[in-house]
Amino acid sequence: MKYSASVPAAAIFVALAGAVCAGTYDSVQLAPVDYAFIAQTNLGNQFQIDTGKLGETHARSAAVRDYAKLMDSSHVQVENNLMALLQKMNLGPPPASLMSGAYKGLVGILVGEQGAAFDRDYVRSQLDYQHANDALYRWEIQNGSNLALKAYARETLPKIDDHMHRVEALLAAETGTPRSG
Numbered sequence: 001m002k003y004s005a006s007v008p009a010a011a012i013f014v015a016l017a018g019a020v021c022a023g024t025y026d027s028v029q030l031a032p033v034d035y036a037f038i039a040q041t042n043l044g045n046q047f048q049i050d051t052g053k054l055g056e057t058h059a060r061s062a063a064v065r066d067y068a069k070l071m072d073s074s075h076v077q078v079e080n081n082l083m084a085l086l087q088k089m090n091l092g093p094p095p096a097s098l099m100s101g102a103y104k105g106l107v108g109i110l111v112g113e114q115g116a117a118f119d120r121d122y123v124r125s126q127l128d129y130q131h132a133n134d135a136l137y138r139w140e141i142q143n144g145s146n147l148a149l150k151a152y153a154r155e156t157l158p159k160i161d162d163h164m165h166r167v168e169a170l171l172a173a174e175t176g177t178p179r180s181g
Contacts, residue, residue: 028090033145040097043097044136047129051110052070055122060116085148085152127168134164137160
């Protein structure tokens with residue numbers, strides 16, 4: 001039986017929306033929700049960069065390759081913005097979280113796929129990711145304690161929504177069904 005990236009992706013990204021990163025920074029005291037947001041955003045950006053690069057070379061569909069290139073380039077910028085914000089706050093990047101192993105596992109699955117199989121699993125995992133990422137950013141906006149992080153989340157959320165609509169359109173084109181929302 002072929003192992004599909006879609007099932008673990010759903011578990012990974014749903015868990016992402018509620019995980020908490022333990023630890024403290026000497027420079028700024030943040031609430032656990034803010035630490036979790038930083039850790040998940042940092043890890044998610046790297047995941048999007050890594051899988052985006054894979055998509056640029058492994059995808060069959062030009063539309064999927066274009067989406068993957070967008071994920072790579074836009075998440076480099078989002079990560080750079082996050083690192084600049086952390087530097088202003090005199091914080092370093094967070095340590096690797098437990099979720100990094102799950103990401104590596106999903107990337108490992110996608111590395112072994114090409115063409116239509118890659119397109120299917122990448123697009124479905126992206127849909128799961130974008131929904132969880134949307135929830136993460138909305139959670140930070142509503143529940144975060146740090147005004148700078150909340151502003152970063154508010155500024156980034158429109159990009160996440162755009163990415164979600166794009167991946168929904170890709171899935172609709174793949175399945176021949178109208179996209180939701």
